Amino acid sequence: MAENIVTIRSEIGALVWKIAAPAGTALAEDDTIIILESMKMEIPIMAPHAGTVVEILVTEGQQVEEGQAVATFRP
Amino acid sequence: MDVTVLIANRGEIAARIARTCARMAIPSVAVYSDADATALHVTAADSAQRIGSAHPRESYLCIPAIIAAAERSGARYVHPGYGFLSENADFAEACAAAGLTFIGPSPAAIRAMGGKAAARLLAEASGVPCLPGDAGADQSEEALLAAATRIGFPVMVKAVGGGGGRGMRRVADAAAFPAALAAARREAAIFGDDRMLIEKLVESARHIEVQILADSHGNVLHLHERDCTLQRRHQKLVEECPAPGMDAALRAELGRRACALARAVGYVGAGTVEFIAEAPLRAESIWFMEMNTRLQVEHPVTEMVTGLDLVEWQLRIARGEALPFTQADIRLDGHAVEARLCAEDPARQFLPSPGHLTALSLPAEAPGLRVDSGVRVGDIVTAYYDSMLAKIIVHAPTRALALQRLADALDSCRTGGVRLNAGFLAAALRSDEMREARMDTGFLESARKRLVESALKEPA
Numbered sequence: 001m002a003e004n005i006v007t008i009r010s011e012i013g014a015l016v017w018k019i020a021a022p023a024g025t026a027l028a029e030d031d032t033i034i035i036l037e038s039m040k041m042e043i044p045i046m047a048p049h050a051g052t053v054v055e056i057l058v059t060e061g062q063q064v065e066e067g068q069a070v071a072t073f074r075p
Numbered sequence: 076m077d078v079t080v081l082i083a084n085r086g087e088i089a090a091r092i093a094r095t096c097a098r099m100a101i102p103s104v105a106v107y108s109d110a111d112a113t114a115l116h117v118t119a120a121d122s123a124q125r126i127g128s129a130h131p132r133e134s135y136l137c138i139p140a141i142i143a144a145a146e147r148s149g150a151r152y153v154h155p156g157y158g159f160l161s162e163n164a165d166f167a168e169a170c171a172a173a174g175l176t177f178i179g180p181s182p183a184a185i186r187a188m189g190g191k192a193a194a195r196l197l198a199e200a201s202g203v204p205c206l207p208g209d210a211g212a213d214q215s216e217e218a219l220l221a222a223a224t225r226i227g228f229p230v231m232v233k234a235v236g237g238g239g240g241r242g243m244r245r246v247a248d249a250a251a252f253p254a255a256l257a258a259a260r261r262e263a264a265i266f267g268d269d270r271m272l273i274e275k276l277v278e279s280a281r282h283i284e285v286q287i288l289a290d291s292h293g294n295v296l297h298l299h300e301r302d303c304t305l306q307r308r309h310q311k312l313v314e315e316c317p318a319p320g321m322d323a324a325l326r327a328e329l330g331r332r333a334c335a336l337a338r339a340v341g342y343v344g345a346g347t348v349e350f351i352a353e354a355p356l357r358a359e360s361i362w363f364m365e366m367n368t369r370l371q372v373e374h375p376v377t378e379m380v381t382g383l384d385l386v387e388w389q390l391r392i393a394r395g396e397a398l399p400f401t402q403a404d405i406r407l408d409g410h411a412v413e414a415r416l417c418a419e420d421p422a423r424q425f426l427p428s429p430g431h432l433t434a435l436s437l438p439a440e441a442p443g444l445r446v447d448s449g450v451r452v453g454d455i456v457t458a459y460y461d462s463m464l465a466k467i468i469v470h471a472p473t474r475a476l477a478l479q480r481l482a483d484a485l486d487s488c489r490t491g492g493v494r495l496n497a498g499f500l501a502a503a504l505r506s507d508e509m510r511e512a513r514m515d516t517g518f519l520e521s522a523r524k525r526l527v528e529s530a531l532k533e534p535a
Contacts, residue, residue: 013429014458020265032265039418039427039462041308042241061130063458 005054008045008071010064014038019060025053033071036064051075079104080178080390081145082120083166084156085135086449087465088372089116092154095386096120104148106141108134110457115449124148129459135159138166142173152393154178154386158461161369162189178393180368184340188366191235191272198363201339203332206351206362208274211235220252222273229276232256234263241266245276277353279515282306283318283361284349285333286377288388289342292397297330298377298385299407305503307425307519312500314373315412316380319474319512320356328358330402336366345389347371354515372415372466375445379411379470410474412481414500416488417462421499422527429458434491438484443470456493464495474512478504498530505529 017037021027027047034056036043047053054072058064079102082089089105093116096103105120110129117123124144127134134140136159145153153170155161155178164182171177179185188194192210199205209222223230223246232255234242242263244255260269286298302318303311317326333348347367353360374385383405388398416437418428432454440446448465450456456464467484471477482504488497503526508514519526 011423012426012458014427018265035265038429038458039460041427041462043426 005072005074006048007069008033008048008073010036010045010066010068010070012036012038012043013066014043014064016058016060016062016064016070017042019056019058020044021047021053023053023055027051027053033073034058045070047073049075078151079149080152080154081106081124081141081148081150081175082116082154082156083135083141084154084159084161085111085114085116085460087116087447087463088156088370088449090119090449091447092156092386093119093121095384095390098384099387099390101390104144104150106135106144108459110455110459114454115451122148129457131159131459138163138169141166142169142175145170145175146173150175152176152178152390154389155369157369157372162367164189176393178389179344180340180342180346184342185368187340188368191365194365195363197339198336201332201335203336203363204359204361206274206277206364209272211270211272214270216253216256219256219271219273220249223252224249226273226275229278231274231276232259233272233274234259234266234268235270235272236263236266236268242269242271277351279354280304280517281318281352281354281356281514282311282349282516283321283329283352283356284347284371285329286371286374286385287333287337287342287346287348288385288392288398289337289344289346290392290398291343291395294398295334295337295342296398296400296402296405297333298381298383298405300326300329301371301373301376303373304514304516305509305519306516307523311373312415312417312496312519313412313503314376315410315474315477316376317407317410318356320354325356325358325361329361332363336363342368344368344392345370345374345385354513372463373413375447375466375468376411376413379445379468380408381406382408409470409472410477411468411470412474412477412504413466413468414481414485414497414504415463416465416467416485416500417496418456418464418490418493419462419496420494421496421523421530424523425496427458427462428494429456429462430493432456432490432492434489436487436489437465438467438487443480444468444484445470464493475510478510499526502526502530 014036018035103120105123126140160166164185167177305313445468469481482501485501
C-alpha cells in the first residue's frame with residue numbers, strides 16, 4: 001500500500017558511493033541500502049525496519065544535499 | 076635548488092609545502108581541480124596548473140594529469156604531500172619515467188611497506204616485534220578460531236582488504252567467535268573481499284609513532300616519537316611530541332626499531348613507523364603496526380621540538396644532500412601538541428559537515444603558536460575532499476602548558492556555514508584523562524557525549 005512507503009533521506013551533503021541494495025531487495029533492520037561518501041568518510045544509510053526497497057532515487061557518483069530523498073522503502 | 080617543485084596535493088599541506096619552497100627561494104607550482112580554482116593553496120604557490128574536475132579520481136588521483144601538469148610547468152621535482160598519490164608506487168614510477176624526481180622513497184620501498192602482510196614479514200626479519208596475529212592463510216572458521224585461541228582472546232577480526240574500521244570486530248571469547256566472524260565477513264563482502272585476519276586485541280591502546288629521516292648516502296636518523304592516541308574512526312585528531320611517559324631508553328629502543336626497518340627497505344626521505352602500545356609504555360608491549368612512506372599530517376609537532384623543517388629536509392635529501400647532523404644532534408625542546416580542525420559535528424557522531432564557509436576566525440600565529448590552514452572565508456568546503464581544514468600547533472616548555480594554550484587557541488576558532496570540532500577538541504585537551512595521560516585510542520569516542528556537553532558549557 002502506497003501510504004506505507006517511507007522516504008529515506010540523506011542526513012548530510014555527500015556523494016552516492018554505492019547502491020548496496022537495489023529496488024526490490026528484501027532487507028533486515030539496519031541492513032545497508034546505500035553507502036554515501038562525504039569528506040572521505042563512508043556513511044551507510046540503513047533500513048529503518050525490516051522491509052523491501054521500493055525505489056532508489058539516486059545514482060552512484062551523484063551529489064546529494066542534506067535532507068534529500070535517496071530511496072523509498074516499504075516496511 | 077634552482078629547479079621548480081610541483082606540489083601534487085591541495086589544502087593546508089600544499090600551502091605548507093609552498094611556504095618552505097618560498098623560504099628556500101625554490102619556485103613552486105600548485106595543481107588544482109575545478110572545485111579548487113580559487114583555493115588558498117593555489118595562491119600560495121608561484122604558479123598553478125588545472126588538472127581536472129572536482130572528483131579526486133579525475134584530478135588529484137589522476138597520474139597522467141599530474142605528470143602532464145609537471146611537464147607543462149617545467150617542474151623537475153614532485154612533492155606528493157600526504158594522502159592522494161603520496162604512497163602510490165605507480166605514481167613514483169611515472170614521475171621517474173617522465174624525468175621527474177619524486178620527493179619520497181623508491182617505488183620498491185613504497186611497495187615493500189604498502190602491503191600489511193609483507194611489511195609485517197619484513198619487520199619480523201629486521202628484529203622489530205609485531206602484534207601477535209595470523210594472516211589467515213587458511214580462511215576456514217576452524218582454522219581462524221584455532222589461530223584466535225593460539226593468539227589468546229580477546230582478539231580483533233579484521234578484513235584483509237579493510238580500512239577505516241570496515242569489516243572489523245572485537246571478539247571477547249571463543250563462544251562469540253563464529254557470529255563475529257560471520258558479521259565481519261558480511262560487511263567486508265560488500266567490498267568484494269571477505270578474507271579475514273586475526274590480531275591480538277590491545278585493550279587500552281596508545282598510538283605511538285617514530286619519525287625517521289634517511290638520506291641517499293645511507294644515513295638514517297630518527298626524530299623522536301609522536302603520540303597520536305586521540306582518534307575517532309581510526310583517524311588522528313590530536314598529536315603530541317614527546318609522548319607522555321616515554322623515557323630516554325624506550326625512545327632510543329623505538330628509534331632503533333624504526334631505523335632498522337628503514338634500512339631494511341633502503342628507505343630514503345621522511346617516513347614514519349607506527350606502533351601500537353599497551354599502556355603503560357614498556358618495550359615489551361609496543362608492537363609494529365605499519366610504515367607510512369611519506370610526510371605525516373602531524374609532522375609539525377616534530378618540527379616544533381626539533382627545530383627542523385621536515386619539508387626542507389625532504390627537498391634537500393631529494394637533491395642528493397647528505398644529512399649534516401647525527402642522532403645526538405637531534406634536539407628535543409619542550410612539548411608540542413597539534414589539533415586537527417575538521418568540518419564535522421562531534422554532537423552527531425562526527426558526521427562530516429561540508430558547506431559554504433561564510434565565516435572563519437583562526438588565532439593569529441605567534442611565537443609557540445603555528446596555524447597551518449588550507450581555507451579562506453568564502454570557500455566551498457566540498458564532500459569530495461578530506462574534512463580537515465586547518466591544524467593548530469602549540470609549542471611550550473611543558474606538556475601542561477602546551478595543552479592549556481592549545482585549548483585556549485581552539486576556543487578562539489569560529490566558523491560559519493560548516494560545523495567545526497574546535498570546542499570538542501578543547502574539551503578533550505582539558506579532560507582529566509588527557510591531562511593525566513590516561514587516554515587511549517577509544518577515549519574520544521567513549522567520552523564523546525561528556526566532551527560535547529562540556530564544550531557547550533565553555534564560555535565563548
